[in-house]
Amino acid sequence: EVQLVESGGGLVQPGGSLRLSCAASGFTFSSFWMTWVRQAPGKGLEWVANVKQDGSVKYYADSVKGRFTISRDNAKNSLYLQMNSLRAEDTAVYSCVGGAAADYWGQGTLVTVSS
């Protein structure tokens, strides 16, 4: 069974940092691009970042470029998102997504940026 389990969310003050993790199982993690997607309360889906199978290529949404860093550890079947300089508008559920056709989604972890 495919599983993507995110962790690391929580309440953080504006300007603060968080590191999200996503543990993958049930599929060949190293074979796929991996993605972080977020969804603010009551809003639509927003793509955050992608990382290639070997970690050599990364893309970021303009809204997070320069503040967030996506990375992966294929030996640990894990995906990460380092989030710095957090803003109120970063408040959302962050989900990791994988598979050949964005087939696999985690349940997400809630990040709340508030003072």
Add this chain to the structure above:
Amino acid sequence: QAVVTQEPSLTVSPGGTVTLTCGSSTGTVTSGHRPHWFQQKPGQVPRTLIYDTSNKHFWTPARFSGSLLGGKAALTLSGAQPEDEAEYSCLLSYSGPWVFGGGTKLTVL
């Protein structure tokens, strides 16, 4: 980055047909944008219905189909069922970066 547009809301009668569209601010949507369509119900994780314009997963009901129509990606639902009431989001790939549309709230009424 590009802006992807969808109808904010649509209503379809049970058994009826409806087409949702997905446009790009950069121009015509092509198969190169690898259009994906996701269905999301309240409290649930999105699930992929259509990938790469028109391909279905084994879990995709046959009444859903994807295509390119009038310069946009399109999702057509033929024979709507009450359980199809949901939010539908499209995704376009721009040679690496993705962009989601704002989503279409589909009501079956």
